Amino acid sequence: xxxxxxxxxxxxxxxxxxxxxxxxxxxxxxxxxxxxxxxxxxxxxxxxxxxxxxxxxxxxxxxxxxxxxxxxxxxxxxxxxxxxxxxxxxxxxxxxxxxxxxxxxxx
Numbered sequence: 001x002x003x004x005x006x007x008x009x010x011x012x013x014x015x016x017x018x019x020x021x022x023x024x025x026x027x028x029x030x031x032x033x034x035x036x037x038x039x040x041x042x043x044x045x046x047x048x049x050x051x052x053x054x055x056x057x058x059x060x061x062x063x064x065x066x067x068x069x070x071x072x073x074x075x076x077x078x079x080x081x082x083x084x085x086x087x088x089x090x091x092x093x094x095x096x097x098x099x100x101x102x103x104x105x106x107x
Contacts, residue, residue, distance in 0.1 A: 030055045030063040
């Protein structure tokens with residue numbers, strides 16, 4: 001085998017590995033979807049647990065969304081389903097209590 005044949009074989013095997021690791025057509029990994037819409041992975045995990053999104057396909061322990069799942073989410077978002085204040089919204093931080101001085105305690 002000459003150098004050109006070796007390079008060609010390496011390129012073929014690399015392409016075959018990439019094809020084997022790529023998700024099937026019609027699926028997007030949950031993490032890739034997070035990056036695409038700009039949310040944190042923990043948010044996606046919580047949304048999945050709460051039923052906001054459906055990661056309905058698991059391949060070797062990785063979660064994938066179908067194109068139907070993504071379209072369903074986008075349709076619901078466009079209709080304003082997620083505009084309400086989330087149930088887990090942070091409560092306003094109360095101002096710290098003023099410490100009493102020894103003079104105030106003795107009165």
